[in-house]
Amino acid sequence: MEKTSFPENDFRAPVPVVGAGQTNTSLTDKLTSIVFTKHTPLQWFAFMGVGFILVMVLLLALTNLLLKGIGIWGNNIPVGWAFDIINFVWWIGIGHAGTLISAILLLFRQDWRMSISRSAEAMTIFAVICAAMFPIFHTGRPWLAIYWLLPYPNTMALWPNFRSPLIWDVFAVSTYATVSIVFWFTGLIPDLATFRDRATAPWQKKIYGMLALGWRGSAKHWYRYENASLLLAGLSAPLVLSVHTVVSFDFAVAVLPGWHATIFPPYFVAGAVYAGFAMVLTLLIPLRKMYGLENIITMHHIENMAKVMLVTGMIVVYGYACEAFFGWYSGNTYERFMLINRTWSGPMAWSYWMLLLCNFIVPQLMWSKKFRRHLGVVFLVCMFVNVGMWLERFVIIVTSLHRDFIPSSWQMYYPTRWDFMTFFGTIGLFLTLMFLFVRVMPMIAIFEVKTLLPGANPKPTAPSEGGSH
DSSP, X not given: OOOOOOOTTOOOOXXXXXXXXXXXXXXXXXXXXXXXXXXXXXXXXXXXXXXXXXXXXXXXXXXXXXHHOGGGSSOOSSOOSSHHXXXXXXXXXXXXXXXXXXXXXXXXXXXXXXXXXXXHHHHHHHHHHHHHHHHHHHTSOHHHHGGGGSOOOOSSSSOOOTTSHHHHHHHHHHHHHHHHHHHHHHHHHHHHHHHHHHOOSHHHHHHHHHHTTTOOOOHHHHHHHHHHHHHHHHHHHHHHHHHHHHHHHXXXXXXXXXXOOTTHHHHHHHHHXXXXXXXXXXXXXXXXXHTTOTTTSOHHHHHHHHHHHHHHHHHHXXXXXXXXXXXXXXXXXXXXXHHHIIIIISTTHHHHHHHHIIIIIXXXXXXXXXXXXOHHHHHHHHHHHHHHHHHHHHHXXXXXXXXXXXXXXXXXXXXOHHHHHHHHHHHHHHHHHHHHHHHHSOSSOHHHHHTTSGGGSSSOOOGGGTOOO
């Protein structure tokens, strides 16, 4: 067979991150029209309607909680941590994908993150808002007890225990929320200036003008912006590891069988990224279709996120295997009982097998390139993962607590309608905040996506010459 010769500096063309036919003008027109359009898609109103109804349910549930106390929930002794802490850990995990996409992929110079980073950053902030509600309202009377969550020295009889991971949680989550908001807003500034210049209504010009902080796109502005972005990315990257590691310590430092495991920190971090990417895809697949963004959020983005889900999902499954192995190999009677109770003979063993179905079996479809590029299959897998990651927290918390060392303290756990109303209410709050953001702010980083156009880098350098593509 005749060999085909290639030029010395030739290299395989990179996968296009932005669809063909896009220009600077068409991109700006397309992405600004999402906000400035007078014809909002009907699907947006449908999602907002569902979100608003669920927010009203949340307000009803929280009002009743404040009037009557947490006795309206299914919490009991020994299951003192139930839906409230399950949902707290679940929402914190969902917020991790935004920081991973924005910070870590930025530091690794992954161009495909640019079309999805802005939405993922916003999702992070809204997820942290939903998460923060649960520890606050878990106190029952926040105006009397909320200060016990704050790590400050005081002159009262009882001081906060600074050795407790529950105090570290406040440090970690508040720092994470603060850095995420600053990072998100810093990235918005150039696009807010674009909105300011394109707005026609005077009130819009004033609002976007104030938010743009006087941005004019000068060389000095870009220099400061890039330095700030790298600095915030460097601060954010360790937070991806530290926040959910600290959350895992809430369980790992306890002596309770099912919690006392050194695998928890990396296992929780992987699970957070897994859940976060599933939620990003859950939101972006409908938004991509709703606003016709197929040339900006391409199948390349969908496939890459599906690959990240597959990798982190297998790490999570490895964590499940380690838990089961440690429970058996430890030789500890209580650990072995916990393992059997959780997986086989216990009244809640069904949750463990549902967990494996959602987080292990169904996501194996992502090994196939055909399924990774099929939107219906990817969306279905993401929905399974969303449910599975919630079930994971249910299994860890409830099945470990409801049967501990002493049979006389065993008690079944049954959530009430107020548990479900609070949980689904936070989903409604998340949807409402997300779709309001899409309607009034740039959901895609316009200036970053423009750097991916062919005209922005007309002569890419081959890898052999030391460049990147």
